[in-house]
Amino acid sequence: MGKYHSRMSSLPSPRRKSALAPFALVKQHLMGELSQGLWPPGTLMPSEAALVAQFGVSRMTVNRALRELQTEGFIDRVQGVGTFAAQSHRMSSTLTVRDLHEEIEARGHHHHAVVHLLREERAALALAQQLGLAEGASVYHSLIVHHDNGQPLQCEDRYVNPAWSPGYLGVDFSQTTPTQHLLEVAPWWDAQFTIEASTATAQEATLLGITAADPCLVLVRRTSSRGVPVTLARLVHPGGRYQLEGAFSR
Amino acid sequence: MGKYHSRMSSLPSPRRKSALAPFALVKQHLMGELSQGLWPPGTLMPSEAALVAQFGVSRMTVNRALRELQTEGFIDRVQGVGTFAAQSHRMSSTLTVRDLHEEIEARGHHHHAVVHLLREERAALALAQQLGLAEGASVYHSLIVHHDNGQPLQCEDRYVNPAWSPGYLGVDFSQTTPTQHLLEVAPWWDAQFTIEASTATAQEATLLGITAADPCLVLVRRTSSRGVPVTLARLVHPGGRYQLEGAFSR
DNA sequence: CAGTGGTCTAGACCACTGA
DNA sequence: CAGTGGTCTAGACCACTGA
Incomplete structure (x- = not known):
């Protein structure tokens, strides 16, 4: 945990120049699973806490990935309930x-x-x-x-x-x-x-x-x-x- | 500073139920200034640090407001340079x-x-x-x-x-x-x-x-x-x- | 070099939901 | 009540820019 937190980290492991940022990796991972049909529309997806554990990143990082996926229409989130795969292949375009x-x-x-x-x-x-x-x-x-x-x-x-x-x-x-x-x-x-x-x-x-x-x-x-x-x-x-x-x- | 950070805060002052979240207030404030022509297209706008000082919120909060304004096309941001009012009244719609x-x-x-x-x-x-x-x-x-x-x-x-x-x-x-x-x-x-x-x-x-x-x-x-x-x-x-x-x- | 934005962390308080 | 998402903070490291 905490690749960015170099005070505690034994391996500084600086992010490679062209590597995706952690929030983008989480996002990409979930997009992949969604497009492979792992989370059919309406399915309850992992909670933020679960993703924090899975990816070893902070909750804010997971939260950003999820918030962007929500803005982009891939998932629906309901406070107190959970995160769900969005219905259908709706796509919104920029006109x-x-x-x-x-x-x-x-x-x-x-x-x-x-x-x-x-x-x-x-x-x-x-x-x-x-x-x-x-x-x-x-x-x-x-x-x-x-x-x-x-x-x-x-x-x-x-x-x-x-x-x-x-x-x-x-x-x-x-x-x-x-x-x-x-x-x-x-x-x-x-x-x-x-x-x-x-x-x-x-x-x-x-x-x-x-x-x-x-x-x-x-x-x-x-x-x-x-x-x-x-x-x-x-x-x-x-x-x-x-x-x-x-x-x-x- | 730190209305949310109640450990240190003398006045907890909980956010009112219907009040806008701080990031939304910053966003709204900037949108207002933009729409009033205070920042003509191309103008250099205040830095994150300046907004942190002005609004008394953390940088992450200011950052979120600015990032959303950028996604929505109101501002352009260039790392190492600054934040600029976007050109024209371009609007993008969701189709x-x-x-x-x-x-x-x-x-x-x-x-x-x-x-x-x-x-x-x-x-x-x-x-x-x-x-x-x-x-x-x-x-x-x-x-x-x-x-x-x-x-x-x-x-x-x-x-x-x-x-x-x-x-x-x-x-x-x-x-x-x-x-x-x-x-x-x-x-x-x-x-x-x-x-x-x-x-x-x-x-x-x-x-x-x-x-x-x-x-x-x-x-x-x-x-x-x-x-x-x-x-x-x-x-x-x-x-x-x-x-x-x-x-x-x- | 100082200033800027990009991003992350660890921890926190909160509102809301459903058992 | 436990679990969930919504949001904030204070501090940090980094890449990048232009003087």
Whole structure:
């Protein structure tokens, strides 16, 4: 025990340069066992104490390995009960969602936005529910088309909870994006989104310069901050002009 | 110092039930400063030692807060140099990618798969490069349509590196899915993918029972295991029948 | 060389669970 | 009550960076 604790250790045995750190070894070992089916989904796995004994490392080290496996979705942990192999081969991937302005500029292209609508409206029931407002309450509505080197890339139809951004209607969205603006007023986002292939509405098609039959990538995203709904956005991208990219490793 | 270390502490001051843990407080504090623009992208942020002094917590606690912020993409850390505010408002989201069989069964629906093609082929140059093979090398090719309650949901066109699964051609894919099979032979995945809205090829449209003009959600995914390419898949879903869902919080 | 982050240890207190 | 995970502390050794 205690390879790091050289005061007591007779063999200092310094960690080799490229060797994995102990927490990573524990993690790798458990991943191996999980992927070999040694712990079928739902199975009770060894406790932290057991792993401490098995690997001869401290509990903090085991704990880090387990916490990371939990974050990565491989195991479920319940205080007072134990550690369980996660259900199924669920994998979560990282999908990069960047502010469109930044994304376009990062490609060395020119971004410009055309504001087609920016006004106060009364929320219909469905919308009010999504934004946690009363039916008929005031909401801000913007409709903006983003261009990449002059070509329409995204039609952004957005409703905003006025409580989060009282000044929303006064922002010049040809200079900044709603995403950027809202990130400033509402820190900490939570969002749920869906992605599907669909077609644009007649209006969207016109704004994007496509036909109503052309396939589009449609992303609908509802965003909250500290549990309070901030905004609901429908982002329509002409198919072929826009791809979402991502990666996962597991 | 040391609210937890009650041996020395005059005021035990137990953590309130619902209060955030110290590491979470540090994290929250830094997130607040970041979102308020106190640390513009690229700025050198306080060192661990400085935060230890500022918050009166141990270094491990500060370290955990910073490590999580790093994992979440808010900061970049460089050993020997320091901690920096991350560039841009990049956000990464969790996109759940489950095995289609499990996903369909989880909805209480019936899944069945029709194998339209399962054979060995010679890899053309582009494909060979993607799979790390020589041009003309042997690859396994499968074309399978997955049905949800009898309705075609996904056309799975897949190439597999034979080195990973010599028995691929012998697997009964009406009973298991390629994803499931490959997960067993190739643990630890790495994948890159793109998602776009497009149309199906003529053959895909026929297999899916749609027209070549109907919008489809097309996911192209290249998977590696321990750095070695395993498989390349093109997954075509009729628009409207399939949505990707996800969430992120930041 | 001083400063930084990466990691570990040994021990501790706590909340929670289920017998 | 014993067992489990959640978290913290104080101190340590190390690799790495840049002056």
